[in-house]
Amino acid sequence: MSEPVWKHDTVLLQEAVEALNVQQAGVYVDGTYGRGGHSALILEKLGVGGRLVVIDKDPVAVSHARGLYQHDPRVFVWHGSFRDFPLALAEAGVNGKIQGLLLDLGVSSPQLDDAARGFSFMREGQLDMRMDMSSGESAAQWLARAGETEIADVLWRYGEERFSRQIAREIVRDRMQHRLETTLQLANLIAGVVRKREPGKHPATRSFQAIRIKVNQELDDVEECLHKSVGSLAPGGRLAVISFHSLEDRIVKHFLRDVSTPPRLPKGLPVMQETIQPPMKTLGKSVRPSAVEVEANARARSAIMRVGERT
Structure with a gap:
């Protein structure tokens, strides 16, 4: 019997990849591969000297990526949490700074639609809910x-x-x-x-x-990954995060606010406040899917993307 083919519509596809400002020779991390919509578009913009490190907790997603890109030397696929993306970069042989990090948070359509994964309250399945069913404690446990x-x-x-x-x-x-x-x-x-x-x-x-x-441990993963991004992005490198509920978005919003705000200096120091540059800056306003995208994919309706740039 053949494996079922789950439909997945990548949310904010063009907007997210445009936000990364992909350079042909750059190094990029797709921390949430899913079914690879964002990765595919990033690769279209990368040259032969570029690198893409693909990460996912879900072994099924990792298998999909390895099967699709096994002959593309630009792509390195890593099974794990995006919070540990520096480890993935090290295993990929990337020693310097990166030009972009993309996170598309939440659950992918294949995970929701597969009753065996236990994410959906509309379909009968084992109460699991783990992104990686090979480790950790299930929801039932x-x-x-x-x-x-x-x-x-x-x-x-x-x-x-x-x-x-x-x-x-x-x-x-x-x-x-x-x-x-x-x-x-x-x-x-x-x-x-x-x-x-x-x-x-x-x-x-x-x-x-x-x-x-x-x-x-989704929110812990987000917080740790965001803080690690500051030290990993090259000047001009971009961080793009797509959230699907207020808790995630609040973490991203507060992080970008904090790292783009200069520290307040004590009075009397021989340093002018305006000379202190924060490590990142926020780019533009938050981005939401268009009405056309929401009509085509109802699961996109709650998405919101925020973008930062390393200074």
């Missing part, structure tokens, strides 16, 4: 051992779920009677607890987001 307070905290902090305490209480009560193993088990449990429904949104949306973020 975490929910089986976490205390009520911990579960409630995660649902509130990462999903901003108003009924976090009630949902956590019901999960703990329910697991005393039988194992919580499938996506629809959890989705139906949450639907039975959430009394007020948001128009057009499944009652399990926020909780599934929160658990996914917890299981994959």
Whole structure:
């Protein structure tokens, strides 16, 4: 039996690659390969002397990239988290600074559409939610051992779920009677607890987001990667980050604000404030998908991209 072919529409494809300002001989990192839409367009702009380091936690995505680019000497494919991109660069033999780093955060369409991955509350599958199913703790395993307070905290902090305490209480009560193993088990449990429904949104949306973020340490990965980018980008090098929910975007926004703001100097120092240059600058305003793109791909509607440049 042949493997299913999952459809994936790359969000902000042209906008993100244009933001990187790809130079033919530059070195670029696609920290979230997915199904390679951004990588393919970057490679179209790279010359024979350019390099592209492709990273993904998902072994399926890594296999896709290795199969597609096994004969392209410009491409190095690395399995792991984008937070460790300096390790990937070292293994690729890149010793100097890079000209661009792209992060397209969130879950790819193939991951959402494959019920076996456990990301979707609309499809029956094992409650996994790991980007890398070969390591770490699955959502089912975490929910089986976490205390009520911990579960409630995660649902509130990462999903901003108003009924976090009630949902956590019901999960703990329910697991005393039988194992919580499938996506629809959890989705139906949450639907039975959430009394007020948001128009057009499944009652399990926020909780599934929160658990996914917890299981994959997504926000920790973003924060660490952003801070490492400052020391890795060459002058003029670009950082482009596409976020899909407010927690991610808030981290990116605050990071770019902090690294593009000159430090305040104590009074009396023999240095003029205007001579202190911050390590990065923010380029333009945030970018959102066009109405045409959202109409063609509803999953793009919450995307927002922010871009910074190394000074």
